[in-house]
Amino acid sequence: MEDKMENKNYSTKAIVEAALISVIISIIMILTSYLPIVSFIGTLILPIPVAILYIRYNMKVTVTAIFLSIILTSILFNPIRAIYAAIPCIIIGIVLGYCVKKSKGPSITLLFLTIACSISNVLTIAFSLSFIAKINFMDFSSKFIGAIKQAMKISLDGAKNTYMQNGITPDQLNVLNRSYDMINKIDVALFLAIIPAAIFINSLISAYLNYIVSRAILNKLNYKMEPVLPFSKICVSNIVGAVLIGMVCIGIILASKNITGGKYIRSSSQFLVQIIFIVNGLAASTYYLRVKKKLSKPIVILILGLTMISPLSDIYFSIGLMEMAFDFRKLDPYRIRRK
Incomplete structure (x- = not known):
C-alpha cells in the first residue's frame, strides 16, 4: 500500500x-x-x-x-x-x-x-x-x-x-x-x-x-x-586519427576508381581532417604556451590569432598530426607510447 x-x-x-x-x-x-x-x-x-x-x-x-x-x-x-x-x-x-x-x-x-x-x-x-x-x-x-x-x-x-x-x-x-x-x-x-x-x-x-x-x-x-x-586538453586520440585518415584514404581510392560520390568523400573528408587536426594543433600549442611557458591567456590568444591569419597557420595542422601520433601531452588513453 x-x-x-x-x-x-x-x-x-x-x-x-x-x-x-x-x-x-x-x-x-x-x-x-x-x-x-x-x-x-x-x-x-x-x-x-x-x-x-x-x-x-x-x-x-x-x-x-x-x-x-x-x-x-x-x-x-x-x-x-x-x-x-x-x-x-x-x-x-x-x-x-x-x-x-x-x-x-x-x-x-x-x-x-x-x-x-x-x-x-x-x-x-x-x-x-x-x-x-x-x-x-x-x-x-x-x-x-x-x-x-x-x-x-x-x-x-x-x-x-x-x-x-x-x-x-x-x-x-x-x-x-x-x-x-x-x-x-x-x-x-x-x-x-x-x-x-x-x-x-x-x-x-x-x-x-x-x-x-x-x-x-x-x-x-x-x-x-x-x-x-580546458581547450589545452582537447586531443585527438590515435583511434579517432586512424579513422579520419582512413576516411581520406577511402575517398582517394573511390575517386581514383571514378566511383560515384568518391570525389565528394575525398574532398569533404580532407576538409574535415584538416580542421580537426588544426584544432588539435591549436590545443597543443595552447598547452605548451600556457602550461610550459606560463604565458598569460591574452598573450596566448594574441599569438595564436596572429599566426592563424598568417602563412604560418599551416603549421598547426602538422602540430596536430604529430600530437595525435606521439601524444606529447599524455592525454590519449589509447596512445601508442606509454612511458
Missing part, C-alpha cells in the same frame, strides 16, 4: 513539474521566435529544462513535457517554429541530462554534446529548408554560392576602383586578378565539401557554450557538473 502511495505521489509530482517546465519551454520558444536577437541565447537555455526533467525523472516524463510544449507553442504561436525550436531542445537536452545523471566526465560530456549538436544542426537545416524556406538543398546551395560570389566580387570591385584612383602597381593588380580567379573557382561542389567541417566547428563551439551555461545554472540547482574541459 505504501509503495502504491509513493508511486502515486511520484507520478503526481512528475506531472506537475513536467507541466510547469513545458510552459517554461514554450515561453522561451515564443520569445526566441519573436525576438531573433535573443534566439542564440535561447538555444543555450532551452536544453536545460529538458535536462533537469531527465535527471529528476526519466525519458518518458521528459519526452511528454517536450511534446506538451510543442503543442502549447503551436497553439499560441506557430507549429512549424515550435518543431524547429524543439529539435535542438530535445537532442541536446536529453544528452546533457544523461551525462549529468550518469556523472560523465567533462571530456565525455563535451564529446557527447558535440555529437548531439552535430545531429541537431543537420536536422534543423533539413527541417528549415523543407518546411520554412521550402527549397531543396541543391537549389539553396546554388543560390547561396551565387550570393556569396556576388558579394565578394562587389568588394573586390570597390577595392580595385580605390587602387586605380590612387595608383596601382602591376603586382597589386595581379593579386586582385588572382582573387577574381579564386572566386570563380568557388562552386556548389566546394560548398558541399566544406559542410561537414563547418558543422564540426559549429558543433564544437556550441557544445562548449552549452556546457558552460548549463554548468552555471545546474550547479546553482545542486546538480553538480565538473568544470569544462
Whole structure:
C-alpha cells in the first residue's frame, strides 16, 4: 500500500513539474521566435529544462513535457517554429541530462554534446529548408554560392576602383586578378565539401557554450557538473586519427576508381581532417604556451590569432598530426607510447 502511495505521489509530482517546465519551454520558444536577437541565447537555455526533467525523472516524463510544449507553442504561436525550436531542445537536452545523471566526465560530456549538436544542426537545416524556406538543398546551395560570389566580387570591385584612383602597381593588380580567379573557382561542389567541417566547428563551439551555461545554472540547482574541459586538453586520440585518415584514404581510392560520390568523400573528408587536426594543433600549442611557458591567456590568444591569419597557420595542422601520433601531452588513453 505504501509503495502504491509513493508511486502515486511520484507520478503526481512528475506531472506537475513536467507541466510547469513545458510552459517554461514554450515561453522561451515564443520569445526566441519573436525576438531573433535573443534566439542564440535561447538555444543555450532551452536544453536545460529538458535536462533537469531527465535527471529528476526519466525519458518518458521528459519526452511528454517536450511534446506538451510543442503543442502549447503551436497553439499560441506557430507549429512549424515550435518543431524547429524543439529539435535542438530535445537532442541536446536529453544528452546533457544523461551525462549529468550518469556523472560523465567533462571530456565525455563535451564529446557527447558535440555529437548531439552535430545531429541537431543537420536536422534543423533539413527541417528549415523543407518546411520554412521550402527549397531543396541543391537549389539553396546554388543560390547561396551565387550570393556569396556576388558579394565578394562587389568588394573586390570597390577595392580595385580605390587602387586605380590612387595608383596601382602591376603586382597589386595581379593579386586582385588572382582573387577574381579564386572566386570563380568557388562552386556548389566546394560548398558541399566544406559542410561537414563547418558543422564540426559549429558543433564544437556550441557544445562548449552549452556546457558552460548549463554548468552555471545546474550547479546553482545542486546538480553538480565538473568544470569544462580546458581547450589545452582537447586531443585527438590515435583511434579517432586512424579513422579520419582512413576516411581520406577511402575517398582517394573511390575517386581514383571514378566511383560515384568518391570525389565528394575525398574532398569533404580532407576538409574535415584538416580542421580537426588544426584544432588539435591549436590545443597543443595552447598547452605548451600556457602550461610550459606560463604565458598569460591574452598573450596566448594574441599569438595564436596572429599566426592563424598568417602563412604560418599551416603549421598547426602538422602540430596536430604529430600530437595525435606521439601524444606529447599524455592525454590519449589509447596512445601508442606509454612511458
